[in-house]
Amino acid sequence: MQTFIKLNYYQLKLPCFISKIRSLNSTSYRKYSSLNKIAQGYQPKDVESNKYIKWSEKPSQTKTTTEKHWFTMILPPPNVTGNLHLGHALMATIQDVICRHKRQKGYQVQWIPGTDHAGIATQVVVEKKILKERQLSRHDLGREEFLNEVWKWKNEKGHSIVDDLKRLGCSLDWNNEYFTMDKKQSRAVNLAFVRLFNEGLIKRKKALVNWSCSLESAISDIEVDSIEISGPTEIKVPGYDKNITFGQLYNLAYRLHGEESQEIVVSTTRPETILGDIAVAVHPDDERYSQYREKQTFLWHPFRNQPIPLIFDSSVDREFGTGAVKITPAHDKNDFELAKRHSLESVSVISEKGQILPEFVHFSGLKRFEARSKILDSLASQELLREIRPHSMSLPLCSRSKDVIEYILRPQWFVHCQGMANEAIQAVRDGRIQLHPKSFENDWFRWLSDCHDWCISRQLWWGHQIPAYLAKSKDSELWIAAESQEEAVEKAQKQLNSKNISLERDPDVLDTWFSSSLLPFSIFNWPSEEFRQSYPLDVMETGHDILFFWVARMTMLGMKLTGDVPFRNVLLNGIVCDAHGRKMSKSLGNVVTPQQVIYGTSLKSMQDDALQSHNSGVLGADELKKSFKGLQKMFPSGIPECGTDALRFTLCSHNIKSHFINFDVAECYTNKLFLNKIWQATRYTLGAHEKVNMTVGEGSLENLELELMDKWILSRLADTLEVCENSLENYNFHTATAALKNFFYTNFCDVYLETTKPGISDGGSKAKGHCVTLSTCLSLGLQAMSPFTPFISEELQQFLPKPIDFDSSLYKNSQLETEVNEILDICQAIRQLKSRNKVSKKHSPKVHLFAQNKEAINILNKYLLEMKALTLCNEVILETTSNPISKEDYSLFSTAGHLCSFGISTNSEFKLPQSGKSGKDLNNLKLERLQKELEKYLERTSNEGFRKSASEAVQKRNFEKIQQLEVEIKNIKALQS
Template sequence: MFFHYNTYNCIRSYLCLWSRSISKTSRIIPKPNLSASAYQPQFVEKHVYQEWERNGLFTPENFSDKPSFSMVLPPPNVTGKLHLGHALAGTVQDVIVRRKRATGHNVLWLPGTDHAGIATQGVVEKYLKSRHNLTRHGLGRDKFNKEVWKWKEKHGNTICQQLRTMGYSLDWGREMFTMDRKHINAVNLAFIRLFQKGLIYRQKALVNWCNTLQSTVSDIEVDNVEITGPTELRLPGYNEPVKFGQLYDFAYRICDSMEEVVVSTTMPETMLGDVAVAVHPDDSRYKHLRKKRVIHPFNGNTLPIIFDDFVDMKFGTGAVKITPAHSKIDYEVAKEHKLELHQVIDEQGNIINSKEYNGLKKYHCREEIVKRLDGLGLLKKVTPHSMSLPICNRTNDVIEYLPKEQWFLNCSSLNKKAIEVVEKGELKIQPEKFVKNWMNWCKDDRDWCVSRQLWWGQEIPGYKCTYGSNTTWVAANDEHEAKDISAKFLDIEADKIQVEKDTDVLDTWFSSAIYPFSSLGWPDKYSLDYDKFYPLNLMATGHDILGLWVHRMVILGLELTDNLPFKNVLLHGIICDNKGSKMSKSKGNVIDPIDVINGISLDELKKKTEKMYADGILSKSELVKSLEYHKSNFSNTKGIPECGVDALRFTLLSQDIKSHFVNFDVNMCHSNKLFCNKIWQSVKYTHLQFAKLKELPKKRTILENDLTFFDAWILSRLAYMIDIVNTAMGNHDFHLATKALRTFIYNEFCDVYLETTKPGFEHKDKKIGYAHAHTLSTILNASLRCLNPFMIYLTYDLIPRIPQFEESIIYNFNDYDEKYFKYPQSDEFSKWRNINLEIQVDQFLSTIFLIRQLKGYYNISNKLRPTVYINTTNNVLKADINKYSDIVKNLTKCDNIQFGEVTNKNVVSGQLDKDTKLYVELLGKDLNVAMREAKAKLMKKVNKLEDYLAKLEQKMSSPNYVNLSEFTRMIDRENEKSKREELMQLKRLVVDDVLPDDKGKDDNMKLS
């Protein structure tokens, strides 16, 4: 408890430096000046995170009465570096937990890193080879793993420091690594318990095998690359490229007959392992071949012809070879028809069990087999063919399917529970469209291969126990326990049993599947963290690992803890570039978030990319594509401009994260940096205006009725924004929250309201200035608190600097907890909402915007200050403009406003609505020339917009439109909406004034 209170007092002492100490002699609390002329992220963000961490701002209280909220960060690879995918995922989670703290929750957000067996082993192998010309086999397992630990200690904290840079409010005091002894013990216990329940077993079955890694790999490490025709690929272990994308037709001869059956295959080398030929039972071409057999041309064995409806009668000849030892489909067919497995490719990718071809690499053997089949007259044809080629994304080697003895987890009963919790609503998946994916994954009852043939990882607690010719496998904590357990099965004394520990390691996904509860202290159910924070409240992660990770956390959580590990799942999209293309090294469009934060010149970007190529991170083709991408996207800005952390976070969540894809645009990010500057300047402006105010007479006070027309309006808009933001945040619709915040702060508060206060602060009636001051203080406090979870550094710096009154006539921001800024709630501000007033002000502002638009189209300089004429039957609008004419003049840079009929012929006009038409005096221009130029400019833009919308409508009404990606359709919808709004705005500029010498001419240029 001493640490808890000591930390709290440290925080409190620190925040006293920022405190809003109340002056007894002044109503206004004095604040330090904002010395910088503009927002500079490198200064605002510097050293702040270290202070937060040092003062324990992210540490939850075990004995707090506040409602608990807990999440774990999906652990990134220990050897990884921050990429935009991490930045998106982390920002989503950080925004959630920061808002939870600000609404009074006791929050645990737990960090950790994953040992990432395949990735880490690969990185260290490359390092040893390039620096010391050593291989892991040359070192031996023990020495190699020591090198991996050295690498981890030296480089493993890189990504954690980068997560700190992003400002993620993780409790680093609870940080976990999946090779920590605590986690390894939990993993071992999970394995043993599942084995004891009969759910984990050892069996020979077909697995994904990577020859280069010399290990099985999970489905997520396999990319199914589409080959559209003959394509040459360079593969590890081959000096010459290997050709794919061809279909080979060759014949099997029927026993005791001159007849042949022609089969089609893309892998002729596997015919050495054929055990049958299959045709469809309804295929009339082959019905007479029931109970017939074919002769293998190389070994003389006879193979059965089987009938199975899995065969596609339209594929090739309608007859296919069955090679169960090297095809997942054939493996399932063989089990059903009780066919043997004949393995002809080994773990190195060489041919075995075939006398004349043994030792040949499989693709060299392919060439020999095709030649021999041709020589025997059995090769019928070779044709181009589209195919899907399984490629290991770690090594770029072609995946081989091999029968191997492995450890498996039986998922049948576990999947039923996983389906049931979703159907009953106990587990909620957001967005709901992914429930279908969940059900499909759960209904696929394939067992999960949990073993890997790696050296780096968590060793399987499995032991091979032998006595004489009898062998059994058991799961145990050590050899002694293994002997005791196996003695019961072998019916022999334990000390007579020979024990050999399995050298395989567990699939990393198995380790991370128990992470939500092992990280909180499981299996110790009396752990304070486990008791208070398990189950987690939410799991947020990418939709691409719904099956590989989320599903597995659920099934093991239910089985091992009798509880769901979390009851809510939020799935976000995959990060893409500004054109909607998934970011990948192969496309060259990967953007480093650190470069976005700090900025980087085009020359430095080139040097950095070339170094990645020199270090073996990028291939030659990836280097070329990266440099091309940088040149085409960043040449205009001469690199990536400095944006800062806050702008990056805000930009990432400005897109709908629930979409399949989330696109990122550096230009938008830089625009959000300018938004940060707008906020900075608004606080600076508020300081300047507060400095002008003097003490009110003692007998007079500011009341709510003293608020001006625009004070009341901006407070109404604030209430609306707070309601939108709270609803959006509750639904995890962050793009709606960021849009509402930017619209309110940038467009309504900064661009409009601040301008309306300038005359008020200069007015002789000081109450107007004080009313503005109260409003400014409230607006900034409330809006920046809403913005705080997104823009953490800027708001942390500015909120304490906002001038404030001891007693506000609008709202007092007394924080419930000095560590966090209280988050504004909708009901606290709802009384300020006035929809009728908003409609009234909207008319007023629309008048101003149309005047600005007309001035812009006709290039009327602000220095000339023209007269504005308003012809309207809207008496409310007329009264407002008369009352606030100084504001209209200030915002439009016009000199005079007149109502009624227009006598001045030297004007341009625009239609506000059916009741109101505006005219702006055309000064300093030749009317004839200006009108013609404007008409041509306007018509060109209108015609262009109408053509664009017509083509877009045609595209969207096409029958094939539904086949386009969700991202493309989303962009089209957004474009249609924005272009229609733009067209509507242009059509308000009604250029229908007929010039004296233009009567009867140019009627086609009039707009209605």
């Protein structure tokens, strides 16, 4: 496959820097190539200092309909509540890599940044702050003053996430930054609500919702964390002085109405909700209750003193407890659905504050878990409590308040989604939207084929207040949606046919996901038609965990309100975990922030952060102990400084499409050392130019006679650039980073650079070719690196010639690469034998090669100088004598693949090590390994399935490998004879 890369390096530069570089002549290049101008070692702080400020000052571009080659994307808005975490860093880095790559390909890029008001998260933070500083609740302040405090906090503290993004090197269009509660977004949110309301897609109804009693608000499913409990476990619940025990199953008896001698025992984990039981249910096929099938049976409620029915429903789990379950539809989702099927009314028990409602006189006003013990006492006194035993269960907690979720019936606003969901399904089926990875299509179809109505009411003060008004006249009332109170009055007068009306606006705010679902078009001034200049987006990149909560809802609302899909491609990244695959948690002490990785931090500083979280109420005392223990175990010496580029490169070194991404700080530090390797290679290249009196940028590849190793490294460069291009186009960033690391580390620094030293030292004709090849590889390689590591790439590029147009097909040479790989294998075998036997330079080692045939002689003879440099030997001699090999002439002897055997001669100072294996033993081990490898290949090629399914090229490679192994095995056996 031919790849022609038109490198457009300067599109990534600031205008002032562009003009400076373009004006350089040969003299200027000599100035910039001086080793005095480049630091001796790579220091991330120095390299990254202030570059992000320059990048953020770049003028924004306005997209017009007449221009082509635009690429548009938005940054999923991080919550304005704090600093960037590693999940944000991964997402932002992925998007920045995509945008920088598109700029390299000549696209004009529109990447719009923004932050989310994060209703619940922000309100909780500010409430805690006010309570701690002033001992006041938001109710003490009142809505208006509290909101003023939130805006003040947002303006003072809310910019830290923006600063973090800039420091991460994100090349965002900061002049078009949005906030999800700015005027433009507010207008779009109100209009969207009104239009959906007018179409009958938004309705108000009484339904069961996730409820946080401490927040006194409904919350979304994504804000519910479920913890698994294996038995009796004490949990700290907000508002309670003592821990509450969960993980128990309670068996309670219901007596039959009119037949008190008979009873049915039900099993429940929530005895406090017995007050709201409206029935007992069993499975229709459960033989334990077969005697009740043919007659209507009632049970006597022990607290409401009224009969409730025994009903049969196939949804009942016969394996749970006694097989009989209490039905409390006002506080359980499954019970709610069951009650609807049987046309049963609900009875609410628990208030929005988490207290027992007044109608239950004996327990009125008690907190729900305080009422639990009194209800159990009462049941025991009535001889209805049968058993309490350990039980495994899943306990839902509010992720913000850590309160135990209550399910409560209350009037809320709902979006009817199924019709829009069907359109979203079709958009993926017909390819208008493509999901990456494709495997998420099944989740998409499954979720959206049964899409429940979406509760968008939140009982908060911070957020978009719902634009709905309860209009009342003398005789009637109705809900009206309007963008303003004036519009609401006009609509109400018309619909109620009365001039004398009163209006009351719903105090609730909209779910944050509602406003953020409009972003693909609201940020481009929808409903003005100018939004279509940038809509739909080319790519939406985000975490797979919000595929339904955000991506699907953007698709549904986007298609409904604009008539087109909101984006063409959806790229879903995995969840960042620690090095051991555990979800990052403050209580585990494994949370790592981007800033800690970039700048480094001590163990004490990390412990101080945990202590601060404890003091602010985020971590309990037990969690703090766990955190300290986890920090001590994972980071005993703290975190070393790695720099932004190393962090970005490490994040992209993982398969971002994997479900989980295990981040290891040690790997990040290794990548810092890798970048230092490139830095030192650049210093070597500049020094080489000075040594042969060349200016950087002088000469071209076409006008020089290149050596074999020059051609080899250019072939490796061409292949690497091809891999990078294909990988970036398919979002396989880990393949690109692996190719770059292999090229710079293994091919360029460890091999090619070493082979240039003799030629550059001599200063002859080879030196010029080496210098041009060195600077070309660095320039083009850094250009390919720059989407991942923009800071160091820009820093080093100023010392190198600007990248050229590079047609990879002119430089790719697979035959040469195969040949050099064989030579490198021989060099590795020589180095390993030297290392095992502690042969050093002081022993004056000389290598003698014994080729297997004339073809091997021709190959080996071309690389003797390179092999001398790579094996660190005084000389490499190709023996052409036809006399038998005498092992006694050499200190060490072994084979090196199918091309040759070799001996190492030394001076008299060398003595074979007393400990360890002898040369004969090592050759025996090698023989054993080669024989096993040969058996594997023989087994594979003899398999009938392999012969039928493998391509001709694959079969040929396998048979060639067999021949090579047989030759080497023969040679080792000859050595042993």
